[in-house]
Amino acid sequence: MxxxxxxxxxxxxxxxxxxxxxxxxxxxxTERAKNWARRAPLLPALxxxxxxxxxxxxxxxxxxxxxxxxxxxxxxxxxALDNYRAVFTDPAMRASVGTTVLLTVTVVLVSLxxxxxxxxLLDRGFRGRGIVRTLLITPFLVVPVAxxxxxxxxxxxxxxxxxxxxxxxxxxxxxxxxxxxPDWMTDSPLAAVEVSLIWQWTPFMMLILLAGLQSRATDxxxxxxxxxxxxxxxxxxxxxxxxxxxxxxxxxxxTVYVVQNFDAVFTITSGGLGTANLPYTIxxxxxxxxxxxxxSAQGVVVVLCSLLVATFALRTVSxxxxxxxxx
Amino acid sequence: MHVLLVPRKVRAVRARPPGxxxxxxxxxxxxxxxxxxxxxxGCYRGAGDAGNESHHSINVLMVxxxxxxxxxxxxxxxxxxxxxxxxxxxxxxxxxxRDKMSxxxxxxxxxxxxxxxxxxxxxxxxxxxxxxxxxxRAAKDRGxxxxxxxxxxxxxxxxxxxxxxxxxxxxxxxxxxxxxxxLKEAGLTVPARPTWHQVASLAAKLxxxxxxxKGICLRGQPGWGQLxxxxxxxxxxxxxxxxxxxxQPKVDSPEFxxxxxxxxxxxxxxxxxxxPQAGYTECLNDMQQGKVAMWYDxxxxxxxxxxxxxxxxxxxxxxxxxxxxTRDAGWLYTWAWGVQKASKHQxxxxxxxxxxxxxxxxxxxxxxxxxxxxxxxxxASLYRDPAYVKASGAFAGPTERAIRxxxxxxxxxQPRPAPGIQFVGIPEFADLGTKVSHEIxxxxxxxxSVSEALRNSRRPAQEVSDAYxxx
Numbered sequence: 169m170x171x172x173x174x175x176x177x178x179x180x181x182x183x184x185x186x187x188x189x190x191x192x193x194x195x196x197x198t199e200r201a202k203n204w205a206r207r208a209p210l211l212p213a214l215x216x217x218x219x220x221x222x223x224x225x226x227x228x229x230x231x232x233x234x235x236x237x238x239x240x241x242x243x244x245x246x247x248a249l250d251n252y253r254a255v256f257t258d259p260a261m262r263a264s265v266g267t268t269v270l271l272t273v274t275v276v277l278v279s280l281x282x283x284x285x286x287x288x289l290l291d292r293g294f295r296g297r298g299i300v301r302t303l304l305i306t307p308f309l310v311v312p313v314a315x316x317x318x319x320x321x322x323x324x325x326x327x328x329x330x331x332x333x334x335x336x337x338x339x340x341x342x343x344x345x346x347x348x349x350p351d352w353m354t355d356s357p358l359a360a361v362e363v364s365l366i367w368q369w370t371p372f373m374m375l376i377l378l379a380g381l382q383s384r385a386t387d388x389x390x391x392x393x394x395x396x397x398x399x400x401x402x403x404x405x406x407x408x409x410x411x412x413x414x415x416x417x418x419x420x421x422x423t424v425y426v427v428q429n430f431d432a433v434f435t436i437t438s439g440g441l442g443t444a445n446l447p448y449t450i451x452x453x454x455x456x457x458x459x460x461x462x463x464s465a466q467g468v469v470v471v472l473c474s475l476l477v478a479t480f481a482l483r484t485v486s487x488x489x490x491x492x493x494x495x
Numbered sequence: 496m497h498v499l500l501v502p503r504k505v506r507a508v509r510a511r512p513p514g515x516x517x518x519x520x521x522x523x524x525x526x527x528x529x530x531x532x533x534x535x536x537g538c539y540r541g542a543g544d545a546g547n548e549s550h551h552s553i554n555v556l557m558v559x560x561x562x563x564x565x566x567x568x569x570x571x572x573x574x575x576x577x578x579x580x581x582x583x584x585x586x587x588x589x590x591x592x593r594d595k596m597s598x599x600x601x602x603x604x605x606x607x608x609x610x611x612x613x614x615x616x617x618x619x620x621x622x623x624x625x626x627x628x629x630x631x632r633a634a635k636d637r638g639x640x641x642x643x644x645x646x647x648x649x650x651x652x653x654x655x656x657x658x659x660x661x662x663x664x665x666x667x668x669x670x671x672x673x674x675x676x677x678l679k680e681a682g683l684t685v686p687a688r689p690t691w692h693q694v695a696s697l698a699a700k701l702x703x704x705x706x707x708x709k710g711i712c713l714r715g716q717p718g719w720g721q722l723x724x725x726x727x728x729x730x731x732x733x734x735x736x737x738x739x740x741x742x743q744p745k746v747d748s749p750e751f752x753x754x755x756x757x758x759x760x761x762x763x764x765x766x767x768x769x770x771p772q773a774g775y776t777e778c779l780n781d782m783q784q785g786k787v788a789m790w791y792d793x794x795x796x797x798x799x800x801x802x803x804x805x806x807x808x809x810x811x812x813x814x815x816x817x818x819x820x821t822r823d824a825g826w827l828y829t830w831a832w833g834v835q836k837a838s839k840h841q842x843x844x845x846x847x848x849x850x851x852x853x854x855x856x857x858x859x860x861x862x863x864x865x866x867x868x869x870x871x872x873x874x875a876s877l878y879r880d881p882a883y884v885k886a887s888g889a890f891a892g893p894t895e896r897a898i899r900x901x902x903x904x905x906x907x908x909q910p911r912p913a914p915g916i917q918f919v920g921i922p923e924f925a926d927l928g929t930k931v932s933h934e935i936x937x938x939x940x941x942x943x944s945v946s947e948a949l950r951n952s953r954r955p956a957q958e959v960s961d962a963y964x965x966x
Binding site for chain 2: 237238239240241260320321324325326327328345349351352353354357436437438439440441442444452454455456457458459
């Protein structure tokens with residue numbers, strides 16, 4: 169069944185209420201009482217939610233206006249906008265914004281592409297599909313810091329890593345005794361971090377897209393095949409439009425997680441050689457400089473920027489979700 | 496972890512501010528808020544039964560080094576059995592430990608009774624009034640034998656007021672480790688007191704002596720506790736310093752530049768592969784795998800090189816830290832136990848410390864886990880113990896000599912504003928050392944020149960200087 173992109177249905181529940189008059193007012197009152205009767209049981213949950221999600225952020229905002237360095241306990245006070253001034257004039261902070269954008273975009277796009285390819289392959293029936301799927305999901309189940317350590321020591325390391333070991337082995341097969349031994353993390357530090365993250369996030373993308381593929385209407389594909397459409401045509405005109413919302417959702421969720429990535433940068437390069445992203449920079453301010461005020465200001469700035477981006481992204485996705493409802 | 500529910504009916508999707516990452520690590524601010532909340536409500540106090548000192552528990556916060564993990568294993572069946580005091584350990588990586596410690600100690604929340612403090616924090620914490628003075632107790636406690644602690648270690652845990660605020664668990668200095676079998680084969684010798692230039696020429700000769708072998712391993716991984724530590728010892732002996740006596744920054748002085756250039760050139764020419772990410776662990780691996788012929792690093796590394804699992808056990812020789820203009824250059828570092836001033840269990844805390852830092856514990860580890868695992872480097876008596884000397888003959892003497900020769904108060908050729916050999920004993924150094932080491936690591940990677948790296952380091956050093964010259 170093809171997707172109809174209709175306008176959203178007019179919102180229900182907008183009722184014309186006659187103005188004035190006591191019966192109408194009474195009706196409004198009972199209506200209101202009924203509404204409250206419905207809401208009241210949910211209030212505790214709402215209050216709890218606000219306490220656990222919003223109060224820490226408010227505390228962060230408050231701290232960001234204070235002069236608070238843990239190592240100078242006697243020198244604490246109101247700092248006005250000093251912390252924010254420091255954040256915007258800090259070259260390390262500026263550099264890490266670019267690093268974060270580059271890292272996130274690269275990781276999300278590449279793992280989305282790889283995830284799409286893998287999902288398409290897994291969508292066919294073949295023997296041992298369950299095992300293959302499990303194996304492909306595994307990287308996503310590895311603890312992030314363990315995966316970063318694995319990449320740093322077991323794979324990338326120039327003297328005892330698997331990559332250079334494999335090169336040595338291949339060169340030896342051809343009788344050469346002088347294999348190239350590139351120093352992966354030094355020559356391309358950001359790429360080294362990106363590859364380890366792509367390895368970790370591809371399964372996530374694959375899972376979402378696979379779910380999307382399995383929800384395709386098979387009759388439309390059958391019909392297209394009867395009409396003589398090629399495999400590519402089917403992919404281009406049926407599968408891809410159907411997958412669009414899943415692709416966007418996967419990209420959005422992936423971005424939210426990868427922007428916050430810390431483990432890989434911290435472990436593989438220690439933030440060196442221009443790989444320090446925003447979380448790492450904030451970590452450094454917080455843990456090395458012990459400057460809680462400035463770290464909070466950095467956090468607030470990052471959250472505000474993320475909010476801007478997230479609002480636009482969510483608008484796209486929520487329009488899609490509404491579309492889903494009206495189908 | 497990532498459960499995905501697409502609701503059937505979504506009226507409006509509101510953006511929720513993306514809070515701190517998983518577990519709030521990058522921002523750590525939720526954790527902070529929670530910690531504040533906990534500290535005000537006084538949770539985690541345990542059973543506040545201060546009257547009965549024998550049947551309660553103490554909370555110990557410590558770093559996740561192997562010696563501490565061994566201690567954790569031995570505590571229940573030895574210490575708790577003897578004293579009836581239960582010990583709750585919180586074990587964290589170094590950075591997290593420092594952060595949690597400074598939060599808990601600065602608010603004097605008393606969540607932790609004992610914490611592993613190093614000689615970097617001890618004088619700073621003591622000045623802030625966060626630690627219990629331990630010298631008096633130790634002097635009264637004949638069984639503890641304060642006089643047995645090696646003098647430099649003891650003085651590095653002594654604050655500006657001349658009192659002792661922490662008791663060492665183990666101590667270390669730095670020295671040169673080299674493959675004596677290869678040097679013999681090559682017909683080379685390491686002088687009894689090598690200079691850096693002699694070491695550099697040895698590294699050049701040993702480079703490529705075996706297939707895929709480099710001359711020397713020196714840390715290149717950024718971090719004040721990684722690259723900045725060995726580099727600072729080189730700077731000291733080349734006549735440089737981070738700051739003058741009156742806090743003038745000297746990171747771009749000719750001496751500092753010469754030392755840094757020497758270090759960077761040596762690593763780039765004859766150092767290990769992957770140097771910009773190589774820290775203590777990577778160098779230890781390289782040395783054990785025969786990928787490098789020499790290694791200048793912590794004396795603690797020798798224990799691992801000589802352990803039963805090591806391929807190079809028995810093939811390693813030890814020489815004092817290389818020098819240029821000073822008599823000695825080895826650093827001094829110790830993990831010690833400090834007691835929080837606000838702790839309600841001072842007596843139980845001291846009982847734990849006298850056990851963990853005592854002579855008997857060293858022997859206990861020796862018999863139970865093997866002599867290579869003994870937390871050494873703090874007591875003179877250990878180096879007179881025949882069983883220990885026999886088990887670690889190669890490095891016991893050099894280690895003790897290295898620690899004894901360290902002078903944290905006067906490590907260079909000029910007077911210093913704060914104690915410390917491989918660091919400057921001020922709270923700001925963790926950040927400064929890390930920032931500067933990032934620049935130098937980048938120079939090792941060949942992404943910028945040494946002079947550029949030090950020019951970029953000028954600003955953070957100047958900021959620290961300003962903070963100390965204002966008042």
